[in-house]
Amino acid sequence: MEGIILSGIGGFYTVREESGACYTLRAQAKLRRQKLTPLVGDRVSFQPGEKGQNGWLEAILPRRNQLVRPPVANIDLICVVVAAGTPIPDLLLVDRMLMYAQKRSIGTALVVNKADEDGRMADEIARQYSRCGAAVFRTCAMTGEGVDELRSSLRGKVHALGGQSGVGKSSLVNRLYGFDRETGSLSERIDRGKNTTRRCELIPLPDGGMVLDTPGFSLLEMELCDPFELRFLVPEFAACEGKCRFSPCAHVSEPECAIRGMVERGEIPRERWERYCTLFNDMKVRWRERYG
Ligand SMILES: Nc1nc2c(ncn2[C@@H]2O[C@H](COP(=O)(O)OP(=O)(O)OP(=O)(O)O)[C@@H](O)[C@H]2O)c(=O)[nH]1
Ligand SMILES: [Mg+2]
Ligand SMILES: [Zn+2]
Secondary structure, three states, X not given: OEEEEEEEEOOEEEEEEOOOOEEEEEEOHHHHHOOOOOOEOOEEEEEOOOOOOOEEEEEEOOOOOEOOOOOEEOOOEEEEEEXXXXXXXXXXXXXHHHHHHHHOOXXXXXXXXXXXXXXXXXXXXXXXXXXXXXXXXEOOOOOOOOHHHHHHHHOOOEEEEEOOXXXXXXXXXXXXXXXXXXXXXXXXXXXXXXXXXXXXXXXXXOOOOEXXXXXXXXXXXXXXXXXXXXXXXXXXXXXXXXXXXXXXXOOOOOOOOHXXXXXXXXXXXXXXXXXHHHHHHXXXXXXXXXXX
């Protein structure tokens, strides 16, 4: 039989077959020996268990894509969630997440949640990402502002919500789909020193899509790559790529750089470009450490 992994806890996987029936499975020793770790979102073939017993996960079918943070496979779209207020937005993390998805050709949406906390900050974040290639949504999970627009753009897709802990991912999932997932205030979080959401869980939706609520994270390191490749992961640059004096041009400090021209003319938000420079320089250091 074949199905999709909805969740995995302590070596037990919940797999949903097309009809909607769910099975509890363990990974066969063969998979463990091959160091193949099943991921939420994986399509798998399996042997259902005999009455009351768990069955066996036999093979992972080829993945369309795979993420490390959150650890999931076969995603159509990632909603990068950021809060206009608390926690303080980490826009470098947002940029890394967008690049990370771009590199894997996974669609992205940027959700600026908690627009009720600081409307001007929400506007400012939306401005910086207005040409980033991802649709930008301004939402408030409390009042439902912007949630209908977001929902229509997600219809029928397998989508994950990712971002820092406390930005309101679970609150948004509740508001979008009428669920009752656990959410937590900042003080509760500090008391427990943990995420409110502890594990990735894929939830099938009536429209055929699926939503993935994930635990928040604050660190995401891009996989090592030639720093000169990063420029292809910034959609704003595409219009002027190849028009610089130098080739290749990193678009950081080279003279007569067409991209910096766009920044000077206000065609690319300066903050976005500055963060790109930070990411480029970080990658350059890591690349040198590795290859000298
Ligand atoms: N003012 C305001 N508060 C919100 C909004 N969305 C969520 N919150 C609050 O923010 C806190 C964190 O929300 P969660 O939904 O638990 O955040 P999360 O991103 O799922 O956090 P983790 O599961 O730890 O990654 C809760 O106290 C929510 O009530 C919003 O739009 N406006
Ligand atoms: Mg959560
Ligand atoms: Zn350039």
